[in-house]
Amino acid sequence: MSHGPPEDGAESASATFKLLNILPPTARSDKDIVCDISWEKLHDAPNYEALSYTWGTTTQDQPITIRTIPSHSLDPSPSKTDIVLVTKHLHAALLRLRQETDPRTVWIDQLCIDQHNITEKNAQVKLMADIYRRAQRTVVWLGELDVLEMDQQAITDATERMNFRPVEREYSTPEDQLILKDLIGFKAQGNAHDLGQRRREILAALLSRPWFTRAWVYQEVVVAQKGIVLCGSLEMDMDIFINLLDGVCDLDLQELEEAASIMYLSRGYKPMFAIREARFESRNGLSSPKKSKWLSTLWQAMGNLDATNPRDKVYAFLAFADSTQENRISPSYGKSITSVYTDATVRSIYSVGSLDVLELAIKSGELPGDFPSWVPDFSQPLPSSPFMTHNVGSTGFHASRDSQYTFRTSNTELTTLKVRGHILSTVASVNSMDFHNHKPSQTLHDWIKLADVTAWVQSQAQHRISRKSPNISKETLSTLELRILRTLLAGGAGSDDTPDNWDYNDAEAILEVYHNESSILEAKNNGLLDKPFHQIDSDSIRRLKIQSRKYRWMQKIVKIMVNKKFFMSAESDLGLAYEAVREGDLICILQGSKTPTILRRVETGSNYCRFVAQCFVDQCMRGEPYEERGWSNENTETFVLI
Numbered sequence: 001m002s003h004g005p006p007e008d009g010a011e012s013a014s015a016t017f018k019l020l021n022i023l024p025p026t027a028r029s030d031k032d033i034v035c036d037i038s039w040e041k042l043h044d045a046p047n048y049e050a051l052s053y054t055w056g057t058t059t060q061d062q063p064i065t066i067r068t069i070p071s072h073s074l075d076p077s078p079s080k081t082d083i084v085l086v087t088k089h090l091h092a093a094l095l096r097l098r099q100e101t102d103p104r105t106v107w108i109d110q111l112c113i114d115q116h117n118i119t120e121k122n123a124q125v126k127l128m129a130d131i132y133r134r135a136q137r138t139v140v141w142l143g144e145l146d147v148l149e150m151d152q153q154a155i156t157d158a159t160e161r162m163n164f165r166p167v168e169r170e171y172s173t174p175e176d177q178l179i180l181k182d183l184i185g186f187k188a189q190g191n192a193h194d195l196g197q198r199r200r201e202i203l204a205a206l207l208s209r210p211w212f213t214r215a216w217v218y219q220e221v222v223v224a225q226k227g228i229v230l231c232g233s234l235e236m237d238m239d240i241f242i243n244l245l246d247g248v249c250d251l252d253l254q255e256l257e258e259a260a261s262i263m264y265l266s267r268g269y270k271p272m273f274a275i276r277e278a279r280f281e282s283r284n285g286l287s288s289p290k291k292s293k294w295l296s297t298l299w300q301a302m303g304n305l306d307a308t309n310p311r312d313k314v315y316a317f318l319a320f321a322d323s324t325q326e327n328r329i330s331p332s333y334g335k336s337i338t339s340v341y342t343d344a345t346v347r348s349i350y351s352v353g354s355l356d357v358l359e360l361a362i363k364s365g366e367l368p369g370d371f372p373s374w375v376p377d378f379s380q381p382l383p384s385s386p387f388m389t390h391n392v393g394s395t396g397f398h399a400s401r402d403s404q405y406t407f408r409t410s411n412t413e414l415t416t417l418k419v420r421g422h423i424l425s426t427v428a429s430v431n432s433m434d435f436h437n438h439k440p441s442q443t444l445h446d447w448i449k450l451a452d453v454t455a456w457v458q459s460q461a462q463h464r465i466s467r468k469s470p471n472i473s474k475e476t477l478s479t480l481e482l483r484i485l486r487t488l489l490a491g492g493a494g495s496d497d498t499p500d501n502w503d504y505n506d507a508e509a510i511l512e513v514y515h516n517e518s519s520i521l522e523a524k525n526n527g528l529l530d531k532p533f534h535q536i537d538s539d540s541i542r543r544l545k546i547q548s549r550k551y552r553w554m555q556k557i558v559k560i561m562v563n564k565k566f567f568m569s570a571e572s573d574l575g576l577a578y579e580a581v582r583e584g585d586l587i588c589i590l591q592g593s594k595t596p597t598i599l600r601r602v603e604t605g606s607n608y609c610r611f612v613a614q615c616f617v618d619q620c621m622r623g624e625p626y627e628e629r630g631w632s633n634e635n636t637e638t639f640v641l642i
Contacts, residue, residue, distance in 0.1 A: 015041060015042050015043065015127075016039050016040065016041055016042060017039070017040060017042050017045070017107065017112065017124060017127060017131060018037050018038065018039055018040070018107075018111075018112040018113075019037070019038060019040050019045065019046070019048050019105055019106070019107055019112065020035050020036070020037050020105070020106050020107065020108055020111055020112060021035060021036040021037070021038075021103040021104070021105050022035050022094060022097055022098050022099075022103060022104045022105075022106060023035060023036065023098075023103050024098065024099060024100055024101055024102065024103065025098065025100070031095075032064075032065065033064035033065065033091065033094045033095070033098070034064070034065040034067070035064065035065070035066050035067070035094075035111070036066075036067045036068075036069050036103075037066055037067070037068055037069065037111065037112070038068070038069040038070070038071050039071050040071070042127060042130060042131070042134065045134070046105060047105065047136050048105040048106060048107055048135055048136065049104070049105070049106045049107070049135055049136055049137055049138070049139050050106065050107045050108075050131055050132045050135035050137075050138050050139070050220070050224075051093065051097070051106055051107065051108045051109075051138075051139050051141060052132075052138050052139065052140045052141070052211070052216075052217050052220040052221060052224075052227075053089065053090065053093055053108075053140070053141040053211065054089060054210045054211050054214050054217075055087050055089060055090065055110065055308075056087050056088060056089030056090075056143075056210070057087060057088065057089070058087070058308070059087065059088075060085040060086055060087050061085055061087075061088070062085060062086050062087065062088055062090075062091035063083050063084070063085055064083075064084055064085075064086055064091065064094065065081060065082075065083060065084075066081070066082045066083075066084045066111065067079065067080075067081045068080045068081070068082070084111070086110060086111070087110070089141075089143060090108070090110055090111075092141075092143065092144060093141040093230075096141070096230055096232075096233075097139065097141075097230075106139070107131055107135065109128075109216075112124075113125075118333050118334050121331070121333055122330070122331045122332055122333060122334075125315055125318075125331040125333075126318070126330060126331050128216075128219065128220075128318070128319075129219055129223050129318060129319035132219070132220045132223050132224055133223045133224070133225070133319075135224065135225070136225070136226070137224065137225065137226040137227055137228060138220060138221060138224035138225075138226070138227040138228075138238070139227070139228055139230060140211065140217075140221065140227060140228065140229045140230065140238055141211075141230050141231075142206060142209050142211050142229060142230065142231040143209060143211075143231065143232075144231070144232045145231045145232030145233070145234050146232075147202050151198065151199055151202055152232075152233075152234055154183060154199065155183070155199070155202070155203075155234065155236075155244075156234060156236070158179050158180065158182075158183045158244065159236045159237065159240045159241065159244055161179050162176045162179055162240055162243065162244065163175060163176060176243070176247060177247065177251075180244070180247045180248055180251055181251060183196070183199055183248070184196040184197075184199050184200050184203075184248055184251060184252075185197065185199075186251050186254075186255060187255055200248065200252065200262060200263065201262065203244070203245060203248055203263065204262040204263050204266050206231065206245070207245055207263060207266040207267075207268040207269060207272060208266045208267055208268055209268065210306075211268075212266075212267065212268025212271045212272055213267050213268060213271055213304060213305055213306050214305065214306060214307070215301055215305040215306060215307040215312050215313060215316040215317075216307070216312065216316045217271075217275075218271065218274070218275060218278070218297070218300075218301070218305060218316070218317065219316055219317055219318075219319045219320070221238065221275050221279070222275060222278040222279055222282060222319070223282070223319055224238070226238070227239070229241045239279065242272060242275060242276050242279075243276070245263070245272055246272065246273065246276055248263055249261070249263040249264055249269060249273075252264060257441070267304075270300070270303075270304045271300075271304050271305060274300050274304070293320045294317065294320045294321045294322065294348065294351075295348060295356055295357055295359075295360070297317045297320045298313075298314070298317060298360065298376075298378060299359075299360055299382070299386065301313055301316070301317060301378070302360065302376075302378055302379075302380065302381050302382060303381035303382060304381075307379075309333070310337050310340075310378070310379040311331075311333060311335075311337060311340045313378040313379050314329065314340055314341065314344045314378055315329075315331045315340075318331070321347075321351075322347070322348075322351035322352075324351075326350070327347045327350055327351040328347075329343065329344055329347055337379070338370055338371050338372075338375070341371075341375050341376065341377065341378055342372060342375050342414060342415075344378070345357050345361075345374070345375045345376060346414055346417075349405055349417075349592070350405075350408055353404040353405050353406075353592060354404065354405055354592040354593065354594070355405055355419070355590060355592045355593040355597075356593075356594065357376065358374060358376075358593070358597070358611060358614060359386045359387065359595070359614050360376035360378070360382065360386065361373070361374055361375060361376040361377075361611060361613075362376075362382050362383060362386075362578050362580075362613055363377055363380075363580075370415070372414075372415055372416070372417070372641070372642060373610040373611040373612075373641060373642060374417050374611040374641040383562075383563040383578065383579070384559070384560070384561075384562040384563035384564060384578070385559055385560050385562065386614075387490055387560070387595050387614055387615070387616055396491075396492075396622075397491070397594045397595050397621045397622065398594055398621075398622060398623060399589050399593060399594060399595050399596050399617075399620060399621050399622070399623060400421070400589050400590060400591055400592060400593050400594070400623065401623040401626055401633075403591040403592060403633050404591065404592055405419070405591060405592030406420065406591065406592075407419070407420075415642070416608075416640050416641060416642050417640070417641040418638060418639070418640055418641075419590045419591070419592075419638070419639050419640075419641060420590065420591045420636040420637065420638050420639075421588045421589050421590035421591055421593070421597070421636055421637065421639065422588065422589045422625070422629075422631050422636060422637065423586055423587070423588055423637065424569070424571075424573070424587040424588060424589055424596060424617065424620060424625060425569035425570050425571040425573055425587050426569065426570050426584060426585065426586055426587065427567050427568075427569060427570075427575075427577075427581055427582065427583050427584060427585045427586075427587060427598070428460075428567075428568055428569055428570040428583065429460050429567060429568045429583065430565050430566075430567045430581055430582065430583060431453065431456055431565060431566040431567065433449065433452065433453065433456075433565075433566065435447070435561040435562055435563065435564060435565075436562065436563065437562075438558065438559055438561070438562050443517060443521070444514055444517050444551075444554055444555070444558065445514075445517060447558055447561070448485070448488055448514070448558065448561070450481060450484060450485060450488075450514065453484055453488065453566055454477070454480060454481055454484055456566075457472060457480065457484060457568065457574065458472065458480070460568050461572060472572055478511070481511060482507050482508060482511050483574055483618050483619075484566075484574060485507060485510065485511055485514060486507045486510075486618055487566065487574045487575065487576050487616060487617075487618045488561055488566060488576060489510070489554070489557055489558065489560060489561075490560045490561075490576055490616040491616060491618075491621060492557065509550065510550060510554065512547070513547045513550045513551050513554060514554070516544070516547055517551065519544060520544055520547055520548050520551050523541060523544045523545075523548075524548060528541050528544070529541070529544065529545045529548055533545060560576075561576070563578065563579050564576050564577060564578055564579060565577055565578070565579050565581055567581055569587055569617070573587070573617050573618065573619075573620065574617070574618045575587070575596070575615050575616060575617040575618065576615060576616045577598055577612075577613050577614075577615035577616075578598075578612070578613040578615075580598075580612050580613055581598055581612060581613065581615070582600070582612075584600075585598050585599065585600050585612055586598070586599040586600070586601065586609070587615070587617060588639070589620070589625065589631075590639075591633060591636065593614065595614045595615060595616065595621065596614065596615050596616070596617045596620060596621075597611070597612075597613075597614050597615070598611075598612040598613045598614070598615050599611060599612060599639060599641070600612050602642065607637070607638060607639050607640055608639075608640045608642055609639050609640070609641055609642070610641070610642060611641050
C-alpha cells in the first residue's frame with residue numbers, strides 16, 4: 001500500500017487516483033475481504049461509486065487483502081499483495097458492498113489514499129470534490145440497523161411510495177405528507193401513537209448517527225450526481241431518505257414544541273437540513289457564488305460538523321471555495337493549524353475584497369500564543385449567532401458603503417492584517433445584563449427585558465449628552481424603546497425569514513407585537529388562533545393572528561442576543577456586541593466590512609490593535625455616518641491587526 005502516484009510531475013499526480021475493486025466472496029470463506037487496487041486517470045476512469053461514511057473508531061484491527069495491480073502507463077511498480085487493517089465500521093461496509101458474482105468498483109478514502117504519505121494525501125484531498133462529482137453515484141453507509149423487521153419494512157415502503165420533487169423548494173407533495181403521517185402516527189392515539197412514536201425514535205436514532213456530523217460528508221453528498229443510503233440491509237435513494245427525515249421533522253414540530261421534538265433535537269438535524277438545501281440549490285442553479293457560499297458553509301461547519309484533524313474544518317469544504325489560481329487553497333497537512341487557518345482567512349478576504357470572514361473570528365477558548373486575533377478558529381463553534389446569520393457574507397447591512405478591502409500581498413502566511421477605516425466612537429458603557437441559555441419556553445419579556453434596558457439607557461444618557469448625536473433624554477419613550485429593541489434584535493441580523501414589514505428603520509410593528517405578547521399567548525392558549533384567517537370574525541383576533549406570525553419570528557431571531565452585550569458609545573450610539581467588548585474599545589467602520597468592528601488598541605495611541613468582534617450599531621449599519629460626518633474612503637486611518 002506504499003505505492004505512490006507517478007513521479008512525472010505534480011500536475012499528472014493530481015490528475016490520477018486509486019480505485020478499489022471489491023471481489024466477490026470465494027468458496028474458502030465469505031468473511032474474507034479481497035480487493036484489487038490500481039491507479040487510474042481521473043478524467044478517464046472506469047465507472048465507479050464513491051463511499052461516504054465515518055471511520056468510527058480510529059482503531060484499525062480488521063484484516064482485508066489488498067492486491068496492487070500495476071498500470072504500466074501510470075504505475076510501473078510490480079504487483080504485490082498486502083494484508084491491510086481497517087476499522088470495524090469500514091469492514092462492515094465492505095461486506096455489505098460486496099456483490100455475489102461481480103466485482104464492485106468503489107473509491108474509499110481509507111484505502112485509496114495512503115494516510116501516512118503527506119505528499120499523496122495533499123494531492124488527493126485536492127481532488128476529493130471531483131472524485132465524488134464524477135462518481136456514478138455516492139453510497140452513504142450509516143452502519144448496521146437493529147430494528148424490528150416490520151418497522152424496517154414500513155420505512156422502506158414509505159420511501160418507495162414517496163414522490164421526490166427535486167425542482168421545487170418544498171420537497172414533499174401533499175401525498176407524501178399523508179404517507180409520513182401514517183408512518184409516524186401523526187396526532188394518533190392508543191396503539192397507533194405508540195407504533196408511530198417507536199418509528200420516530202428509529203428515525204431520530206438514524207439522524208443522530210455520526211455520519212450526519214462528519215465534516216467531509218457535506219461536500220461528498222452535495223456534489224454527488226446520485227446517491228443511495230445503506231443502513232444494514234435497508235437501502236434507499238439518498239434524496240428520498242433526506243426528504244423522509246426532513247418531512248418527519250416538520251410533522252414533529254407541528255405536533256410538538258422544539259424542546260420536545262426528538263427529531264429537531266438530534267445533532268444531525270441542522271446538517272441534514274443544510275445538505276438538503278444545498279442539493280436543491282445545486283440542482284436548480286441557485287447556489288450562492290462560491291465566494292459567499294464558502295463562508296456560509298464554514299460557519300455551519302463550525303457549529304455542527306466534526307473533524308478528527310482540525311485542518312479538515314477547512315479542507316473538507318474546498319468545493320465551495322474560490323478556485324481561481326491566485327486565491328486557491330491547496331491542502332497541506334504538514335502545516336500548523338494556525339498556518340492553515342490564517343491562509344484560509346487571508347484568501348477569503350482577497351477572494352471577495354471584504355472582511356466578511358472576520359464575522360467568524362470570535363474565540364470561545366484558549367488558543368496557541370501565535371494565533372492572530374483576526375483569524376477564526378474554524379475548529380470551534382461560535383459562542384453565539386453571528387450578525388450575518390444563515391448566509392454569512394450575504395446581508396442587508398453595508399456599514400462601509402460596499403467599499404472594498406484594498407491591502408493585498410502575495411504572502412498569505414501573515415501574522416498581521418492591515419485594514420483601513422474610520423473611528424465611529426469608543427465604547428463608553430457596557431450593560432451588565434447577561435443573555436445566556438435562551439430557552440424556547442421563555443417569553444420575550446422574560447428574555448429581552450426591554451423595560452430594564454430602557455431604564456439603563458436613560459440613566460446613562462443623563463451623564464452622556466453629545467452634540468453629535470440625538471439627546472436621548474428628549475426622545476419619547478416609544479421612540480427610545482423602538483431603537484433599543486431594534487438594537488437588541490440586531491435589525492433582524494440578516495434573517496432569511498424577516499417579516500415583510502420589518503424594516504431596519506421602521507420597527508413599530510415589532511414593538512407592538514412585543515407589548516401585545518400576553519394577549520397573543522392568551523389567544524393562542526385558548527385556541528382562538530387555530531382557525532384559518534378567513535374563518536375568524538373578530539377584527540381583534542385577526543390582528544392577533546397576524547401579530548402571532550411576527551411573534552414566532554421574534555422567538556427565532558431573539559437568539560441573536562445569546563452571549564452578547566448591549567452597549568452605549570461615547571456618542572450615545574446604541575450597540576450590541578459579543579461579550580468580549582469592554583469600555584474603551586474602538587468602534588470602527590472598516591473598508592470591506594458590512595458591519596462595524598470592535599478593535600482594542602495594544603497600547604494608547606498605537607495603531608496596532610487586537611480584533612475583538614464585529615457588532616451592530618443602530619443607525620450605522622447602512623453607511624449613515626458617511627453623510628452625517630462627511631466621511632470618504634480617502635480620509636481613513638490605517639490599523640494593523642495582530
